[in-house]
Amino acid sequence: MTSTVVADVAHVTRRFGTFTALDDVTLQVAEGEVFGLLGHNGAGKTTLLRVLNGLLVSHGGSVSLLGMDPIRDGKALRRRTGVLTEYPALAELLSARENLAIYASIHGMAPTEIEVAISETLNVLGLGGREDEPVRGFSAGLKQRVALARALVHKPDVLMLDEPTTNMDPVAAKDVRTLIHRIARAEGRTVILSTHNLAEASELCDRVAIVRHGRIIAVGSPAELAARFAAGVTVSIEVGPGEADRAATALPSPMAVEVINGRTLRVADADQDVPAIVRKLVEAGHDVHAVTPHQPTLEDVYLHLHDGERLS
Numbered sequence: 001m002t003s004t005v006v007a008d009v010a011h012v013t014r015r016f017g018t019f020t021a022l023d024d025v026t027l028q029v030a031e032g033e034v035f036g037l038l039g040h041n042g043a044g045k046t047t048l049l050r051v052l053n054g055l056l057v058s059h060g061g062s063v064s065l066l067g068m069d070p071i072r073d074g075k076a077l078r079r080r081t082g083v084l085t086e087y088p089a090l091a092e093l094l095s096a097r098e099n100l101a102i103y104a105s106i107h108g109m110a111p112t113e114i115e116v117a118i119s120e121t122l123n124v125l126g127l128g129g130r131e132d133e134p135v136r137g138f139s140a141g142l143k144q145r146v147a148l149a150r151a152l153v154h155k156p157d158v159l160m161l162d163e164p165t166t167n168m169d170p171v172a173a174k175d176v177r178t179l180i181h182r183i184a185r186a187e188g189r190t191v192i193l194s195t196h197n198l199a200e201a202s203e204l205c206d207r208v209a210i211v212r213h214g215r216i217i218a219v220g221s222p223a224e225l226a227a228r229f230a231a232g233v234t235v236s237i238e239v240g241p242g243e244a245d246r247a248a249t250a251l252p253s254p255m256a257v258e259v260i261n262g263r264t265l266r267v268a269d270a271d272q273d274v275p276a277i278v279r280k281l282v283e284a285g286h287d288v289h290a291v292t293p294h295q296p297t298l299e300d301v302y303l304h305l306h307d308g309e310r311l312s
Contacts, residue, residue: 088147
């Protein structure tokens with residue numbers, strides 16, 4: 001990587017008894033990058049975040065975050081990182097302001113900075129005006145926002161987010177994605193994002209690592225992974241009502257063609273063949289009303305890599 005490396009993980013292993021949660025994991029994350037960790041429950045994503053932040057000791061390999069050893073320099077490191085866990089615990093009897101003030105103090109912020117930082121952070125997350133209410137009366141989505149504000153209040157250099165939009169309504173989730181994008185792009189901070197939301201990862205992440213059974217099986221940008229692992233462009237071709245079955249027979253037999261609702265042909269791996277396909281249909285006497293290409297997505301990649309096929 002040509003950019004400054006913020007997180008450097010080399011051949012890391014972590015076991016819980018006989019269970020290997022991380023198995024020879026190697027990756028690097030660059031400064032200002034939004035880096036996604038994708039994988040099923042139990043794949044090792046959360047364990048990797050905990051190893052990076054010095055909450056778990058690795059059983060092999062080496063880890064560096066912000067140039068520090070997470071175990072030896074744990075206290076200093078955690079003052080420069082912010083963490084949102086998948087199931088964050090808040091002090092329910094305290095207000096949103098009080099919850100943030102505790103963490104700001106723990107992270108060593110000066111008393112004169114704390115109040116300004118709390119107000120700014122809560123306002124950014126749409127909690128202005130509710131900062132003095134006990135959080136026990138908040139909805140699950142509002143509690144998630146308070147937890148995110150708590151992770152951001154001390155302006156960390158590296159933000160680790162474990163399912164950050166859990167329990168949020170679509171508007172709140174969009175606001176959080178916008179905030180994550182701004183943190184990385186405008187403020188140059190690094191975000192490491194663990195998520196099951198593949199559309200969210202595709203929208204936000206510069207690169208992703210797909211994790212399966214404690215091993216990283218693919219790393220790259222969503223576009224790179226789609227080009228490498230997913231099937232080629234699929235195209236939907238709309239013909240006249242009731243013509244789709246007959247139109248399908250006009251196409252060469254090796255093509256994978258699916259007929260939908262009697263008037264749409266869905267042709268897989270049609271990258272270079274779309275003009276020829278349309279020409280064949282027209283020559284066979286079919287009217288072509290619409291041609292819609294579908295580029296492979298991160299979801300296609302994820303499903304492909306988890307269908308048991310061996311990677312090349």
